[in-house]
Amino acid sequence: MLSILIPVYAETVVRLVSELVRQGRMLDIPFELIVLDDGSPEVIKKENQSIADIPEVTYGNLPKNLGRSAIRNRLGTLAKYPYLLFLDCDSYPAHKDFLKKYIENSAPDTVLVGGTAYADVAPKGKALHWLVGSKREVVPAVRRALHPHHGFSSFNFVVPKAVFNKIKFDNTITQYGHEDTLYGWSLKKAGIDVKHLDNQLIHSGLDEAGIFLEKRRTAIRNLLILQKKYPTMDTKLLRTYDRISAIGLRSVVVGLYEFFEHSILKNLKSNRPSLLFFFWWSLVALDRGRKQAV
Secondary structure, X not given: OEEEEEEEOOOOOHHHHHHHHXXXXXXXXXXXXXXXXXXXXXXXXXXXXXXXXXXXXXEXXXXXXXXXXXXXXXXXXXXXXXXXXXXXXXXXXXXXXXXXXXXXXXXXXXXXXXXXXXXXXXXXXXXHHHHHHHHHOOOOHHHHXXXXXXXXXXXXXXXXXXXXXXOOOOOOOOOOOOHHHHHHHHHHHOOOEEEEOOOOEEEOOOOOHHHHHHHHHHHHHHHHHHHHHOOOOOOHHHHHXXXXXXXXXXXXXXXXXXXXXXXXXXXXXXXXXXXXXXXXXXXXXXXXXXXXXX
């Protein structure tokens, strides 16, 4: 009944897979786990090799990195059951009945989104990623349901295979960022219902500030590419940028940032980063991305 699909890159997933298998066996339903490694270092592949011995698990190594969208499409094609549960590899179920909640709520033509959780305290050196995730991604289902398609996240979701066969991820997105924004937009355009649950995965794979900002910069470049391809797609960042541009404040926002850039970056890389400074940084990164694209 359930295919659990996990793309892996540079993460050990033995603990995650073991917990999912334990929960699946308790439900007494047909299920499988398909885990594909997307070009991890050899040391990670060796650590994960033991999961291949678990009867319900299919574990494979891809010869080259496909990217975040293409590997999900590959996993969906390999799945044999009618419901597909996609999970990111740097995660762990927040609840012992994680799979049970999904089974109880599964329905044809409805996509389920479980949500994201973070540790109570920021890991050392990763305060910015933890802050942004905790404040922006940890949202109760009742709030996400107000704008269900905008609240879609590929971190933790179930999609009927019949729906996935019609709506796949865009294989042209090979870099980090906004493949889930586009997927949510595609579901809305196709009239597919999205139901939100409080069925969180704990996000454990956090980055240090410098790496996190570089990934965000890549994500913003992806967003600009997608906006050209799909003009009606939008995000809060795009809407805010358009508003400040419309009222003539773009040059003020960018100019003030450039004056204080050193101090802002210093704050973002500190142990007490500012969420406001991060959003300001994001607006300027969007502005610079637009200029580079011209």
